[in-house]
Each structure stands twice: as C-alpha cells, then as structure tokens.
Amino acid sequence: MTQCCINPSILSADFVNLEGELHRISNADAVHVDVMDNHFVPNLTLGLPVVQRIQAVSPVPLDAHLMIAEADRWAPGFADAGLASVTFHAEASIAPIKLARELRSRGSKAGMALRPATPVEPYLDMLSELDMLLIMTVEPGFGGQAFLDVTLPKIRRARAAIDGSGIGVAIQVDGGITEETITRAAEAGANIFVAGSAVYGADDPAAAIDRLRNEGTRSLRQASAE
Numbered sequence: 001m002t003q004c005c006i007n008p009s010i011l012s013a014d015f016v017n018l019e020g021e022l023h024r025i026s027n028a029d030a031v032h033v034d035v036m037d038n039h040f041v042p043n044l045t046l047g048l049p050v051v052q053r054i055q056a057v058s059p060v061p062l063d064a065h066l067m068i069a070e071a072d073r074w075a076p077g078f079a080d081a082g083l084a085s086v087t088f089h090a091e092a093s094i095a096p097i098k099l100a101r102e103l104r105s106r107g108s109k110a111g112m113a114l115r116p117a118t119p120v121e122p123y124l125d126m127l128s129e130l131d132m133l134l135i136m137t138v139e140p141g142f143g144g145q146a147f148l149d150v151t152l153p154k155i156r157r158a159r160a161a162i163d164g165s166g167i168g169v170a171i172q173v174d175g176g177i178t179e180e181t182i183t184r185a186a187e188a189g190a191n192i193f194v195a196g197s198a199v200y201g202a203d204d205p206a207a208a209i210d211r212l213r214n215e216g217t218r219s220l221r222q223a224s225a226e
C-alpha cells in the first residue's frame, strides 16, 4: 500500500503569523506552499525570498506548488533554495522533461501539476522523470473551492498507468480536500493530499491532519485490498 501523506496548504493560514501557523501543523508530512504570480492564475501570493524564510523556520519539509508562468525560467531557483519538492505546471512549461531533470539535478523532488481540464495522456511517457504528479481538483488560484469530482477518472487513469509501468510516482491532489472527499480521491489512486481550509479552518489544525490521515490511510488500505 502506498503511504498517505497530508500536506496542509498555507494559503489558508494567517499570513501575518506564518511562523506560528507552521508550528501548528508540525505533524504534517510537508507544508504546501502556493506560489502565485497573478499571470498564470488570477491571484498573487509570495515569491522566493518569502519561501526561503518559511523554509528556515518550518518544522516540516516544503512542497512548493508554482502557479507561475515561464516555469522553465523560474522553477530551478526554488530547487537551488533547497526545497524538498518543487512542482511546476505542465501548462506553463515549454520543456517539462528538461525542467524535471533540472529540478532533480539540483536536489529537489520534481513534481508536475495539471489543471482540471488538462488531460494526463500526453504526459504518460514522461512520468518516470517525475517524483510526483499533481492533479488539481479545483481550478488553481484560490482556496476554499469545492472538490471537482470530474477529475476522478483522470486520477484513476494516472494511477493505472503508474502501477502498470511499475514506476514510483506519487499522485498528489489539491483543492477541496476534506474528510469526505479524501475518501474518493484516495480510492481513485491519489496518495498525497493537500488541504488548506480543512486544516487551517479547524479549531485544532494538528487534530484535523490526524483525522485526514486516518481517513486517507483507511481508504488507501481498502483500495489496495480490492
């Protein structure tokens, strides 16, 4: 059975007190840092200097999700900063294989993200170049949106291709993950779950992470037994 990871998104955290917010999720597997440039998505968050400060004080590794244009130009700098994993969008990259290799050669895990409407099939041949495939389960740009069930068949097709080829690529889902939707995403084949509102909207974020992990693990166990 693949391991269930819960990566809270700091998009829903209190940006004025980020260090304190990071310590409220110290039982997470990684912290998901949403970098938005107001070009690739209609929202603006933070850039590399702030990400570096987050990395310096975070009790858990960083999982950067770059929702930025010109990924080939900007993503390598995030790997140079020593982040555990750097995910770029396929739609924002001219040469995704080259970029994934570059991220890995600079010491980061390489992730590639797909918008809800982007098919996975054109990228199946390059999955071995990745450590993680991020399938967006909402339109990227904002937290607090509802999970798009229409993305479930894509998750299933990606999982079938990965299992069929024997490569060890994780499938991350991001957007609308709750204790209810995590079950459907895990049964479809995802194993890394990004949750913003469900974690930071809870009175006790650490307890919310534990509940999501229990639910995700239970669903993954059930899926592998079927």
Ligand SMILES: O=C(CO)[C@H](O)[C@H](O)COP(=O)(O)O
Pocket (backbone or CB within 6 Å): 009, 011, 012, 032, 034, 065, 138, 139, 140, 141, 142, 143, 144, 145, 174, 175, 176, 177, 194, 195, 196, 197, 198
């Ligand atoms: O990438 C994102 C938006 O583009 C966020 O990570 C995502 O939406 C998480 O927030 P929530 O769990 O509230 O949906």
